[in-house]
Structure formats: structure tokens, C-alpha cells
Amino acid sequence: MQNWGRTRRFLIYPAVNFLNNRRSNPIAANPVFNSAFGLANHRDSPLYSESEKSNLHTCFHSLRDKVVETGIRSAIRFQHRGFGSDATKIQRNPLFSTLNSEDISYFKGVLGEKNVIQDEERLLTANTDWMHKYRGSSKLLLQPRSTEEVSQILKYCNSRSLAVVPQGGNTGLVGGSVPVFDEVVINVSLMNNIISFDKVSGILVCEAGCILENLITFLDTQGYIMPLDLGAKGSSQIGGNVSTNAGGLRLVRYGSLHGNVLGLEVVLANGDVLDMLGTLRKDNTGYDLKHLFIGSEGSLGIVTKVSILTPPKLSAVNVAFLACKDYFSCQKLLVEAKWKLGEILSAFEFLDNLAMDLVLNHLEGVRNPLPPSLHSFYVLIETTGSDEAYSKEKLEAFLLHAMGAGLITDGALAQDINQASSFWLIREGLPEALMKAGAVYKYDLSLPIENMYNLVEEMRIRLGESATVVAYGHLGDGNLHLNISTPQYEDKILAQIEPYVYEWTSKHRGSISAEHGLGLMKANEIFYSKPTNVVHLMGSIKKALDPKGILNPYKVLPHSLSSSS
Amino acid sequence: MKIMVAIKRVIDYAVKIRVKPDKSGVETKNVKMSMNPFCEIALEEALRIKESGMASEVVAVSMGPTQCVDTLRTGLAMGADRGIHVEATGALLPLSVARLLRALVEVEEPGLLILGKQAIDDDCNQTGQMVAGLLNWPQGTFASKVVLDKEKQAVTVDREVDGGLETLCLDLPAVITTDLRLNQPRYATLPNIMKAKSKVIKKFSPQDLNVEIKSDLEVVQVTEPPKRKAGVIVSSVDELIDKLKNEANVI
Numbered sequence A: 001m002q003n004w005g006r007t008r009r010f011l012i013y014p015a016v017n018f019l020n021n022r023r024s025n026p027i028a029a030n031p032v033f034n035s036a037f038g039l040a041n042h043r044d045s046p047l048y049s050e051s052e053k054s055n056l057h058t059c060f061h062s063l064r065d066k067v068v069e070t071g072i073r074s075a076i077r078f079q080h081r082g083f084g085s086d087a088t089k090i091q092r093n094p095l096f097s098t099l100n101s102e103d104i105s106y107f108k109g110v111l112g113e114k115n116v117i118q119d120e121e122r123l124l125t126a127n128t129d130w131m132h133k134y135r136g137s138s139k140l141l142l143q144p145r146s147t148e149e150v151s152q153i154l155k156y157c158n159s160r161s162l163a164v165v166p167q168g169g170n171t172g173l174v175g176g177s178v179p180v181f182d183e184v185v186i187n188v189s190l191m192n193n194i195i196s197f198d199k200v201s202g203i204l205v206c207e208a209g210c211i212l213e214n215l216i217t218f219l220d221t222q223g224y225i226m227p228l229d230l231g232a233k234g235s236s237q238i239g240g241n242v243s244t245n246a247g248g249l250r251l252v253r254y255g256s257l258h259g260n261v262l263g264l265e266v267v268l269a270n271g272d273v274l275d276m277l278g279t280l281r282k283d284n285t286g287y288d289l290k291h292l293f294i295g296s297e298g299s300l301g302i303v304t305k306v307s308i309l310t311p312p313k314l315s316a317v318n319v320a321f322l323a324c325k326d327y328f329s330c331q332k333l334l335v336e337a338k339w340k341l342g343e344i345l346s347a348f349e350f351l352d353n354l355a356m357d358l359v360l361n362h363l364e365g366v367r368n369p370l371p372p373s374l375h376s377f378y379v380l381i382e383t384t385g386s387d388e389a390y391s392k393e394k395l396e397a398f399l400l401h402a403m404g405a406g407l408i409t410d411g412a413l414a415q416d417i418n419q420a421s422s423f424w425l426i427r428e429g430l431p432e433a434l435m436k437a438g439a440v441y442k443y444d445l446s447l448p449i450e451n452m453y454n455l456v457e458e459m460r461i462r463l464g465e466s467a468t469v470v471a472y473g474h475l476g477d478g479n480l481h482l483n484i485s486t487p488q489y490e491d492k493i494l495a496q497i498e499p500y501v502y503e504w505t506s507k508h509r510g511s512i513s514a515e516h517g518l519g520l521m522k523a524n525e526i527f528y529s530k531p532t533n534v535v536h537l538m539g540s541i542k543k544a545l546d547p548k549g550i551l552n553p554y555k556v557l558p559h560s561l562s563s564s565s
Numbered sequence B: 001m002k003i004m005v006a007i008k009r010v011i012d013y014a015v016k017i018r019v020k021p022d023k024s025g026v027e028t029k030n031v032k033m034s035m036n037p038f039c040e041i042a043l044e045e046a047l048r049i050k051e052s053g054m055a056s057e058v059v060a061v062s063m064g065p066t067q068c069v070d071t072l073r074t075g076l077a078m079g080a081d082r083g084i085h086v087e088a089t090g091a092l093l094p095l096s097v098a099r100l101l102r103a104l105v106e107v108e109e110p111g112l113l114i115l116g117k118q119a120i121d122d123d124c125n126q127t128g129q130m131v132a133g134l135l136n137w138p139q140g141t142f143a144s145k146v147v148l149d150k151e152k153q154a155v156t157v158d159r160e161v162d163g164g165l166e167t168l169c170l171d172l173p174a175v176i177t178t179d180l181r182l183n184q185p186r187y188a189t190l191p192n193i194m195k196a197k198s199k200v201i202k203k204f205s206p207q208d209l210n211v212e213i214k215s216d217l218e219v220v221q222v223t224e225p226p227k228r229k230a231g232v233i234v235s236s237v238d239e240l241i242d243k244l245k246n247e248a249n250v251i
Ligand SMILES: Cc1cc2nc3c(=O)[nH]c(=O)nc-3n(C[C@H](O)[C@H](O)[C@H](O)COP(=O)(O)OP(=O)(O)OC[C@H]3O[C@@H](n4cnc5c(N)ncnc54)[C@H](O)[C@@H]3O)c2cc1C
Pocket: A027, A028, A130, A165, A166, A167, A168, A169, A170, A171, A172, A173, A176, A177, A188, A208, A229, A230, A231, A232, A235, A236, A237, A238, A239, A240, A241, A242, A243, A244, A245, A246, A247, A248, A249, A297, A298, A299, A301, A302, A303, A304, A431, A432, A515, A516, A519, A552
């Protein structure tokens, strides 16, 4: 009996390790990783070159291991300065006030003592982004529990000209979710109730602070799924997903949030509550303003409630992990998959050999699914259907045909959920593997699929030995994640990458932000993807909704625009 | 030498199990079914033995409804040479399975019979032991290492026991049941899936094997384990002490 108990644990332990990867991402769900870090002694960090150290950068980067070592207490404050594109120094907008004790008392009056947070450690977490690349110096984190409270605090901040940063799970990758200076952080994580779910229509209405994974778990009990899924599901909030118009792994099947979000409740800078929380699939009454807030990165209002259309959970899910000899084959495979898998195709992701190498070397519990050697390209295909026998037969027939036609050189088909999870882990674990490998410059680009990989090859030539250029992404959506991994951040390397990557993207009529947003990192680069008059119209909209510019300042729109206005 | 491996089709390990409202069992409709993880390990071990040149053929056996053929196909795609399906509807409890296996051993005459140490659905952990008893073969259960000696016609098995590891030497033919640490099963690759298409699955009925499916066991009721109450977050040490004293009554 005892023996049984013990061995049973053996089964659970390693298996859960694999499973977790799909169910709750170890990266995003790991509280240590999310909350503890040491910007500490960043000048001593091996990630910084000598010149960087002497520059006294305010941005820092340190890895999880470092974190634990250095500890939070030893943190030293630096003024903010972002890496990435943000090489020019930003000035704090002098029109913004600074916090005083009366403000604090006011907030305590509205929210109660407990939800007005001035604790150093918690502020350090709220001030620092997921990559440990951007860091602000906010002295205050507010956690409202209701739309009414959000409205009251925004109204107050607006009247006092206190700048604010709406923050969700803080998994954003463009420095948009953390303060640049001393902006007040407003996090709606306590607003995490599911308001209603209609089992007939599949329409879910919930508060913005619901964590994506919790929604997925809830819907699972109802026989439905969320129309989006991403590696950061364990921490990111639906309000954050909507505000970044997150794409993720299922976009190829279910489309973008512009299609799936049916309604929003949003609080404007002046505290006005906009009730656009419709639950209708069709509603052509005037301008559909909710779309303004989807993807506006907290610069136009705070999303407090979301109504979203969810697809039914179909039981037949299959995952294949495939090897292709060149990029051209990946493309052809995509075209074939669209035709031959048709309605059951639910994900089409790719990674190159350097990405695979990185995951194998830096993530625990990952094994090469197609040993012994590495292939040039890998494609992960997922199908979702209602009939196991039909779906599997269809997928198998497709794969065997593709193999016969030489489009794939090898491949494996997951035989159970555990195996499917370990295939997904390879793709979903890439951001974490990159973090572990050292410094990383991230570019999230939409490009015409046919010449997408040319950029990767050009970057390899440009950077030579000084960096590892890793490519992966949502091939089915034409979305490349170009990641340049280096031992440490160096201005010299950055100068090799930017503006070259942006110019190249612009030249090929791509987008410099496919799904991560502009945030702080790319606010000034918007012109690479949008004409001047369009950007100016965006500025007018911003001005109309947030005349004092208190909502997420310095982000999304170019600084020239906000300072001139 | 031929190796026979028993593989069971069970609810996928990662699926959240739901009990049927009438408590007669667990819900299997529209639920993902896969090969029992311990059986996968058993099959992997057999394949490795064959690949090392110590065996000539691996035969996978599965018992139960028609869909067991899918599980056998997975086994063939992993590399088993042939499949045997004993088609039986209704409950198959360990003793019946052991009797069917004994009958198949008499037909196939393998030198080694490998099973998972237990199936994750009923967690019985009995079939391997029972079939060894019926066949009067030596058994090495909970194997975490298997080394075959072809000359001596013996196999050395390290087994995970409470105090640590026990090493047994068994004369062939023998029964081995596998534990989780024995190996990491391979994936079914496309070339092997393709090859599996032309492999043979032979069908038997219990009658063909002269085994009567009956059982002295009766399942009275299946219920979910009691739900754990949600935890509470206390705001101070004082509150914690107060709760421990006055609510939990532990201090
Ligand atoms: C491992 C990993 C994998 C990822 N994979 C993907 C992916 O596949 N696809 C993808 O698109 N992104 C991906 N991301 C990026 C990121 O997770 C998403 O952009 C996510 O949707 C952000 O949600 P969040 O709650 O963490 O928001 P945050 O990071 O906290 O905020 C992001 C932006 O939204 C604003 N915001 C947040 N909440 C609100 C609100 N309630 N009201 C108004 N504004 C708000 C913030 O001000 C900020 O500008 C990934 C990130 C990580 C770390």
C-alpha cells in the first residue's frame, strides 16, 4: 500500500512537469519570477559592458538566478532609461504633479488602507517589466475593486494632473505596463469576477482583472475555451490582453480580439464610465468605439469589464511537430495546411534551428522531439475538431502526403496530451529560454510571409559573431518574432539593429508591432508603419479623450506629438 | 526471442476526471483516451531490447472495445511489429486480463512478457503479478532497470521498493512490470506511422481463447474525493494566531 503511494507520486511528478507547460506556463505563473528580481547592482551584472556600466543606466536586466542571489533589499535606485529604441532621453512632463500626503489620504478614503500600496517590495515589482528591461520609480500602486472606484481615482488624478499607468499582469514586452517616472500604477487585479456566462451563445462577461488562465479554466467546466491563448496566460489579465490586442497561438483559427470582443466597459481619464458592454454579435449603431480601446495600451482609458465571444471546446485536439529543410518548405506547408486541413487547423507556429538549440540548452525538461540532429526549421501544427477519428485521419493523411512531397523531412505526432504539451513547451518556452540566455533585443514584426525570413538572414550577416539571431513566431499569421540574443546589452549592437530592422520592415510594408504594441520601446517608431496624418489623427483622439495626457504617458504615440500638444 | 507487451487504453493522464452523475463510474464519453503511461514505458523497454539485438519481435496486446485498435496503432507506430486485439465489451478486471494474457502466451510463446505496473484508471497494480502466478513464471515488478543476458537466458531487474532498490535475477521466460523511471518513451514519428499502416492486428474473442469473462468483484459506487475548502489569506500574525486558537483549535 505504501509502496503504491510512493510510486504513484513518481508518476505524478514528472508528468505534471510536462503538463504544466500547457496548462499554466511556468514562466508566467511562477511568482518568484514575476515578483522578485534584483535590479540590484546591475552595474556589476555580467550583462552590462564596461561602457554600459559607466553610463549609469537606469534600465537594468537581471535574470532569475541573479535575482535570488542579489535579493530585493539591496536594490539601488536609478533613474529610468530604456534600452530598445528608446535611446534618446525622455523628460518627465513638467505639467504632471507629484504625489503628496493629501493624495494618499484621498486614495485611502476611496479604496481603503489595504488597497493603497506603498510597500517597497511590491512597488519594485510593479515598477519593473517582465524582461527586467524597463523600470520606473512609482511610489504608489492602487488596487480598485470596482468600476466606481476606478472612476473616482481617475477623476481625482485628472483634476490633480497626476499621471497614471494602467497595469494588468505586467507581462507586456514593450515597456508599456510600467511607469517611466513616478506615474501612479493602477492595477485592476482585484476586479476578477466572472459576471455572466451564456452557455447557449458562449458569451462571457467578466471584470478586466480576470487572469486569462483562470478564464480558460472556468470555461473548461462549461465546455468552452477562450478565443486566445498565449504563453503568458498564467499572469496576463483579460484587460491587459484587450488593451494590447494580444494575438497569440490561436489567432489563425479564431481571429483577433477585434472580432471576438463584443463589448467593453471603459473608464476615461476624467472618470467618465463608458458602458459599451454589449453582448450582441451584431450591432451597427454608430461608430463602434470599443475598437478604439482594443490595442490602445492603456493610453485612452482603463478597461474595467469585457464581453467576449468564446468558441466551444472541441474534444479532438492533435499536435504534430515537424521538421522542414528550408523556409520555403515551411511556407508551402502552410499553404497546403490551409487547403488540406481547412476547418480543423488551429495553430501553425514555426521556429528555426537556433531557436530550438536555445530551448534545448536553456529550458529544463525539454527534449529534442526529432533526434538525433537539429533540422533547419520546425513547424508545430495543431488541429482542433469535433471528431477524433476524422481529425486524426485527416491530419495523418495530410502529414504523410506532405512527407511524400518532400515538404517535411521528419515529424512526430503526439499520441497523448502529455506529448502534445511537450511539443507546445518548445514553442511557448522560447521567451523564457531567451531570458535565461542573456540579454535580448525583441522585435515583433508583421511581414509578408514570403520574404519574412530574409530579414533574419540579413541580420545574421550584419551582426556576425556578436549576437545570436533567433527566429520563431506565428507563421500562420505572418508574424515573426525576431530575437537577438547577446551576452550583454551594448549600445554598439543596438545601433546595428535599429533603425535597420524598422527600415527593412517599413520597406516591405510590414508592421513594426504585430501583436505586442508600441509601449515605450517603439512609441517614436510609429511612423515606420503609419503615415503622418494618421498618427496626427491618433493624437487628436488622444487629446479628445485624455486632454491632460495623464493616461500612460510617453507610450504608444511619438513623444514629439505629446510634447508639442 | 519474442517479447509480448500488454498495453491498455485509458482516459488520458492529463484529462480532468469527472464522475458520472449516477455514480456508476467515470465519464468516458467525448473524453480523450490514450495509452496508459506505464504501458508506454513497457513498450519502449521492449523496443529497446529488440533494438539491442536481444529480441526478434515485439507483439503488442490490447484488450477491450473496438477503439483499442487506436491504442494498438500507436504501439505499432512506436515500433511494435504486430498487434493483437482481444475484443471484449464490459468490465475487464485484472484476473480476467491475466487469464487472457496467459492464453495468449500459450499461443505466442514469448520469452518475456512486459506490462505497466498499473493502469492509471483503476490503479489496480495486480495484472502482472496475477499472470506471473498463472503462468508460474518468475516476476520482476516495478522495474527501474532491465538488463538481459541472452547466454544465460536470464534477466536482471532493478526494482523500486520502499527502502531503495532491489536487484533480482530472473530466469526466462519471465514477467516484468515497469515503473516510471525505467525509460522515456519515444514519440511516434511520421515514418513509423507510415510503416505501421501495413502492420497486422489480429483479433481474438475471449471465447477463442477459452476464457470466460466473469468477476467476483462488484463496483458498488464511484464518488469524487471530498473537495478541499479554499484557503484564506490572513492579514497579520495576530489574526493567524487567533484563527489557529479559536477556529482550528490547534494551539
Ligand atoms: C512568455 C510571454 C509570451 C507572450 N506571448 C504573447 C503572444 O503570443 N501574443 C501576444 O500578443 N502577446 C504575447 N505576450 C505579450 C503579453 O503577454 C501580452 O501583450 C498580454 O496581453 C499583456 O497582458 P497583461 O495583463 O500582462 O498586461 P500588461 O503587461 O500589464 O499591460 C500591457 C499594456 O496594457 C495596458 N493595460 C493593462 N491592463 C489594462 C486595463 N485594464 N485597462 C487599460 N489598459 C491596460 C498597460 O498599460 C500596458 O500598456 C507574451 C508575453 C510573455 C511574457
